[in-house]
Amino acid sequence: MALFKKDPLQIIAFQSYGTAKHFYVRGRALEDETINLEDKNLINLIVNTWKRFETDEIKNVGLNVKLSNGKIFKVMTDDQGYFKVDEPFEDLDKLANSEGWVTFEVSYDDVNIKRTIQNENRFPAELLIPAPDAEFGVASDIDDTILHTGVVSYLKWRVVVNTVFRHAKNRIPLKGAADFYHRLHRGSTGDKANPIFYVSHSPWNLYRYLELFLKQNDFPKGPILLRSFKTMFKKRQEGEKPQKQNEIINLLETYPHLPFILIGDSGEHDPDIYIEIAEAYPGRIKAIYLRSVKHKKKIIRVQGLLKNYKSTPALLVNSSEEAIEHARSNGFIGPS
Known part of the structure; x- marks a missing residue:
């Protein structure tokens, strides 16, 4: 029994x-x-x-x-x-x-x-609840932005291997990512509490897995915004926005006086989503950072997107150090 x-x-x-x-x-x-x-x-x-x-x-x-x-x-x-x-x-x-x-x-x-x-x-x-003196919020992707998952691998086989066969504590964050996020969290003076929001296309089924990964690797604590597993295979209707885009728009609408920094990667649709958001909310996006993935065609495509885009600072970066230097020079983070 x-x-x-x-x-x-x-x-x-x-x-x-x-x-x-x-x-x-x-x-x-x-x-x-x-x-x-x-x-x-x-x-x-x-x-x-x-x-x-x-x-x-x-x-x-x-x-x-x-x-x-x-x-x-x-x-x-x-x-x-x-x-x-x-x-x-x-x-x-x-x-x-x-x-x-x-x-x-x-x-x-x-x-x-x-x-x-x-x-x-x-x-x-x-x-x-973001502090009243928060300078900005950060909306960050997870997959291949702070955690290597292999979304650009053939048939996404690396995503399956990494998710099924690797423990969250054994997953290695992309070099320097946690330091960069802590600097953004502390802001220009080093004593702020700028909110960090982790937004991903991953299903809610992986919530505790991702929560453990972020905690284990000392990322700033922040809401983790995922989606229903049922919707992952549902074809979007014409004109329907991706779930990640809707989540970021909801953040912008919830905090109308708070500017945002958007962080993603060049592997999937982050560049298109982020640029569209920046165009729809002029003056609200302080910067867009896109981590370069090892995929020549996708890098060339993103470089083409950014070449003539001048509305918001948008960078394709190869390392966290590049993003940190830009953030420091623009006063988003402190000098040290």
Whole structure:
């Protein structure tokens, strides 16, 4: 009978963002497949990857989102187990710490639920409210921008190998990336808390994998914005924007007085997306940094795009040092 024992329940609240008057959080209710993020055994890596994508969602169930001041939002999960709270809230910033993080917890609405680990029906969550004196925000891609994934490899086979057969703790960030992001986070004076947002086409199934990678490699803490696995294979309608573009536009709309720096790579569609965003929001994008990938045709294409583009500083860089030097010379970061 133990073979048919049901897994305990969990709630994964994705690190999100809000404003002093706006509470916004997303997450997912799932059965806990006991994925050991520390396990580096090859067989277990493959099994854990399978578990990430073969999820057992907790559908159409009520949740409570409780803030530290006692305020509770009630929400229902959808048919994929996802939930979202998007509500007005006065003085939310008063609940934030010095870096702008608001902590709260999510729980199942049914007080009699017994399937959580150790019967503890409380799951921690956070959202970020950028500091009033933030100089700019940073919206950064992840794949081949700070983490080598091989999206330009033949049939993207390197993406599969790196994701399935390599532990997050064994993945090596691109040289100097963490230092560059910390400099941007600290800003021109070295004591700012400029917000960093990690935006990727990867599915939410990889959220904890990417969260561990960023933490393990000392990247600045920031919201991780991904997409539903179901939408990865869905053909976009004519005129429909890519999910990454929509996420960055939402950031620009949420923080209308905050300029942004956009960071991506030359491998896929980042150059086109970023230039289109900069054109649609004149004066809002301080710079575009595109890390050069080892693909001659794609590099030539991006060089052609940037050659006559003068509206926003846009650089194709071969190293973090090049980006750091440009950011320093333009006053985005401090001298040291």
